[in-house]
Amino acid sequence: MPLDHLRTFCLSLPAVSEDVKWDHDLCFSVGGKMFCVASLEPPLTFSLKVPDDQFDELLSQPGVVPAPYLARYKWVLLEEGHPLSERQVTALVRQSYDLIKGKMPKKELKAAGLL
Template identity: 70%
Template sequence: MDLESLRAFCLSLPAVTEDVKWEHDLCFSIGGKMFCVASLEAPLSFSFKVNPEDFQELSVKPGLTPAPYLARYHWILASEGHPLSKAEVETRVRDSYEMIKSKLPKKALKEAGLL
């Protein structure tokens, strides 16, 4: 999956915003909370949140590592050569979106037009 495909998928989810943080990372958020972060520099790498059980399983696969600074919150960094198919990337990113969305206060959900 390339950056444009990942970007198009993230922006297809309801109430998603994007912005550049740390000068070279494209961040996708819902209600002001990040659910996916992609490097703007080649080669493509991106991070997403997973549940604790999947974190242990995924973090030992080639091309998948605990995300720097976010690993304690169960984020995975997918680097070049990761084993995830496009469909699995979309599933993982959608799951990350749903996990972050589920933790938002009702006020944030309402402001995002999700209630």
């Protein structure tokens, strides 16, 4: 999935913000908590959170590796050339968004306009 498609999709989700961290990573957050991190420098890679039961299954795919620094929290990194379709990737990004949003306290959800 090209970076512009990923960015458009992430920003279409409710209450999402973006910022650049670590000088070269575009981070998408909901309520100040990251749910997707994309490289701004080639090759295009991006990381996202997945449910515990999907973590090992996704890692068995070529081009999907444990996300550096975040794998212990069940984040995967999709490398350029991974075999997942754009539809599968958008479903994973949406799932990551939902996982992160689901852990937010009601007070934060309300402040972000998500309740």
